[in-house]
Every structure is written in structure tokens, then in C-alpha cells.
Amino acid sequence: KQEVTQIPAALSVPEGENLVLNCSFTDSAIYNLQWFRQDPGKGLTSLLLIQSSQREQTSGRLNASLDKSSGRSTLYIAASQPGDSATYLCAVHSSGTYKYIFGTGTRLKVLA
Amino acid sequence: SAVISQKPSRDICQRGTSLTIQCQVDSQVTMMFWYRQQPGQSLTLIATANQGSEATYESGFVIDKFPISRPNLTFSTLTVSNMSPEDSSIYLCSVPVGQGFGDTFGSGTRLTVV
Numbered sequence: 576k577q578e579v580t581q582i583p584a585a586l587s588v589p590e591g592e593n594l595v596l597n598c599s600f601t602d603s604a605i606y607n608l609q610w611f612r613q614d615p616g617k618g619l620t621s622l623l624l625i626q627s628s629q630r631e632q633t634s635g636r637l638n639a640s641l642d643k644s645s646g647r648s649t650l651y652i653a654a655s656q657p658g659d660s661a662t663y664l665c666a667v668h669s670s671g672t673y674k675y676i677f678g679t680g681t682r683l684k685v686l687a
Numbered sequence: 688s689a690v691i692s693q694k695p696s697r698d699i700c701q702r703g704t705s706l707t708i709q710c711q712v713d714s715q716v717t718m719m720f721w722y723r724q725q726p727g728q729s730l731t732l733i734a735t736a737n738q739g740s741e742a743t744y745e746s747g748f749v750i751d752k753f754p755i756s757r758p759n760l761t762f763s764t765l766t767v768s769n770m771s772p773e774d775s776s777i778y779l780c781s782v783p784v785g786q787g788f789g790d791t792f793g794s795g796t797r798l799t800v801v
Contacts, residue, residue: 609790618693618779618795619730664729666790673718673783675790677730 577602577669581678588655589686596650596681598665603643606668609675610639610650613662622663623650627670655685688784689714693793700770700800707766708796710780715760720790721753724777733778736763770800 578601588594598608607626611619623632623639625648631640638651648665662682666675692711700706710719718737722730733753734744742755756764767774781792 611792616697616777616795616797618777619781619792621791666730673735674720674732679729 577667577676579665579667579676579678581663581665581681583681584679585682585684587684587686590655590657592655592685593651593653594655594683596652596663596665596683598648598650598678600646600648600667600676602669603646604670605643606670608639608641608648608668609666610637610648611664611666613664613680615662619664652683655683657685657687660684689716689782689791691780691782691791691793693780693796695796696794697797698799700798702771702800704770705766705768706770706798707764708778708780709764710762710793712761712782716782717760718783719757719763720781721755721763721765722779722781724779724795726775730779733765736765767798770798772800774798775800 580599582597605627609624610622612622613619625632625639625641636653641648662680664680665678668675690713694709720735721733723733724730732745733748734742736742736755736757738757738760752768754766778796779792781790783790
């Protein structure tokens with residue numbers, strides 16, 4: 576059974592810092608991994624999708640990497656801004672299934 | 688990617704009543720997913736809604752509590768029945784964009800049961 580864990584659970588940083596959010600999963604047989612952003616009380620916004628055959632994806636100040644063999648993904652945010660404050664969720668789509676398993680999330684607060 | 692319109696965005700309901708949440712997709716999709724996010728928790732899949740057949744429920748979720756309709760390939764509803772304060776959550780629908788292209792989510796319904 577796939578389990579997804581995110582560390583840290585919460586993070587508070589000053590504006591301008593580069594930061595790394597971690598996601599680990601127990602079963603390496605995956606189709607893809609997706610990173611989402613969720614603002615308080617809102618739905619999910621997809622940030623990056625990494626296919627199982629890929630090592631990383633980049634979008635603007637965001638870079639996500641995937642090490643399938645070790646069951647890890649990281650989301651790197653460069654030059655953080657107060658507008659980046661949100662909860663970041665990773666979700667894993669396991670091979671042979673049709674659904675995503677979500678991690679517990681990292682609540683990020685970027686201080687001005 | 689698909690665009691999902693989810694309604695209502697939020698509601699406050701009395702215990703014992705029911706609320707129906709709607710999701711409309713701008714393209715035809717075979718599968719639609721319904722999730723629940725309890726306060727401070729991550730998302731948990733409730734069920735998969737397939738057009739023309741009964742929904743498939745995950746462990747811990749039953750049809751009597753969360754009946755789902757899927758009348759066509761662009762629309763689905765989730766009803767939260769006989770609500771209690773423990774049902775206070777954000778409910779979200781999602782659809783696959785395409786094989787290996789991830790899922791798109793609706794904006795969510797924030798439900799508070801008093």
C-alpha cells in the first residue's frame with residue numbers, strides 16, 4: 576500500500592530564501608508524481624508533474640526532482656516571496672491504479 | 688487541460704440535513720474523483736464516479752452516506768447525507784487530464800455543519 580510523507584510539516588522563512596520541501600513514498604512503482612499548491616480554504620492548483628521516466632521539471636522559480644528508486648521527490652523554491660505562502664502537497668499516482676495518494680502537506684509561510 | 692466548475696464554493700448546514708455538490712467539466716471525461724479534506728488533514732479519496740455504472744467507493748466510505756450521480760461524461764454530483772459536525776471538510780472533485788498528465792481539481796466546497 577502506497578504511503579506518502581512530507582517533511583517538514585510546517586516551515587517559516589524570511590523573504591528571499593531558497594527552500595526545499597521533501598516528499599517520500601514507499602512504493603517506487605509509480606506513473607507520476609504531482610506537486611500542488613493549496614491556499615487556505617481553497618482547492619488545489621497543480622504546480623509541476625513529473626513522469627516516472629523523468630528526473631526533474633522546472634516552472635519559473637520552482638524545480639521538482641524525482642528519485643524513484645529511493646522513493647523521494649523534492650520541490651525547490653528559489654527566492655521565496657510572501658505570495659508563496661500556502662500549503663504544498665505532493666501526490667503519487669501508483670502504477671496499476673487510477674488514483675492519487677496524497678502526502679500530509681507542508682505549510683509554508685514566507686515572512687516579508 | 689480540463690476546466691472544472693464546482694458548486695457551491697461553501698455552505699453552512701444544519702446537522703441532519705443533506706448537501707449536494709456539483710462538478711461540471713468543460714470536456715468529456717471517463718472518470719471523475721471525489722475527495723474529502725478534513726481540517727488540517729490531507730486529501731482522502733471518497734469514490735470514483737463512472738458514467739453509466741455505480742460509483743466505486745474507497746474503504747471507509749459508503750453509498751448511503753455519500754451517494755454519487757454521474758448522468759453524463761461532463762457532470763457529477765456528490766451528496767453528503769444526514770450531516771454531522773464531523774462532516775465539516777473541504778470536498779473536491781478532480782478529473783484526469785490524460786494518461787500520465789496528472790489530474791485537474793475543482794475549486795472545492797467548504798462545508799461547515801453546525
